[in-house]
Amino acid sequence: MGKMLSKIFGNKEMRILMLGLDAAGKTTILYKLKLGQSVTTIPTIGFNVETVTYKNVKFNVWDVGGQDKIRPLWRHYYTGTQGLIFVVDCADRDRIDEARQELHRIINxxxxxxxxxLIFANKQDLPDAMKPHEIQEKLGLTRIRDRNWILSSPVGFSLCEDGQHEFCRLFRIESRGYNEILSWFKLEEFHHMSFIDKVFTLFHGTSAVEELGRKLLILHLKKNEILSVYFTNIKQFMY
Structure with a gap:
């Protein structure tokens, strides 16, 4: 796995597939990544594809329609995919089980x-929207034992992986252990990142942030404690 990820991140391009039920907000997210602003969209019948350059890496992002009649075609887009963004409408409680079934079908x-x-908990600002911890439970994310996943929302994220060192390899910081990724969790730094910086930092990693807050964050994670304010939860699940 580590060698595979090293090979992926050694390239200058990365293929990302964005999936989710219809009306989850996939196309809006795609063009927010591309243009840095929200745009008016219409339901996607086929697909949209855009190349987004982040620093020196080109991310080819495929946004495929989510209507139930289109979903059987999703598998035709899987080959060569290095990152999955699965978008969930947090206000759509009636179809969260349907979203769970589709997510597990994809990753299996x-x-x-x-x-x-990357599971993106979208539409958190709507009334009665499910919180990230509810999404985590209803999507059955804690039952994913052999994969690296991240749950992200406009206000925070939680993570699960099969060990801290594997997570470090995921973000290309194997040689420095997990101190660097902890420094990325510095609350003020991450909170003030732009939307595109947040999303692509999750996939591509980041350079080391300065030392402020590092020792405290290491202590929190070693104790398996929750980091509050801007983050939903940072917790390790081992198997």
Whole structure:
């Protein structure tokens, strides 16, 4: 796995597939990544594809329609995918089970077994929207034992992985252990990142942030404690 990820991040391009039920907000997210602003969209019948350059890496992002009649075609887009963004409408409680079924169907496909998984909890600002911890439970994320996944929302994220060192390799910081990724958790720094910086930092990693707050964050994670204010939860699940 580590060698595979090193190979991925040694390249200058990365293929990301964005999936989710219809009306989850996938196309809005795609063009927010591309243009840095929200745009008016219409339901996607086929697909949209855009190349987004982040620093020196080109991310080819495929946004595929989510209507139930289109979903059987999703698998035709799996080959070569290195990162999956699965978008969930947090206000759509009636279809959260349907979203769970589709997510697990995707990640259990052999073509997607090496893809990094980012679940984006969208529409958190709507009344009665599910909180990230509810999304985590209802999507059955804690039952994913052999994959690296990240749950992200406009206000925070939680993570699960099979050990801290594997997570460090995921973000290309194997040589420095997990201190660097902890420094990325510095609350003020991450909170003030732009939307595109937050999303692509999850996939591509980041340079070391200065020492402020590092020792405290290390202590929190070693104690398996919750970091509050801007983050939902940072917790390690081992198997």
């Amino acid at each position: 496909d052999r073509e997607m077994r090496d893809a990094i998984i």
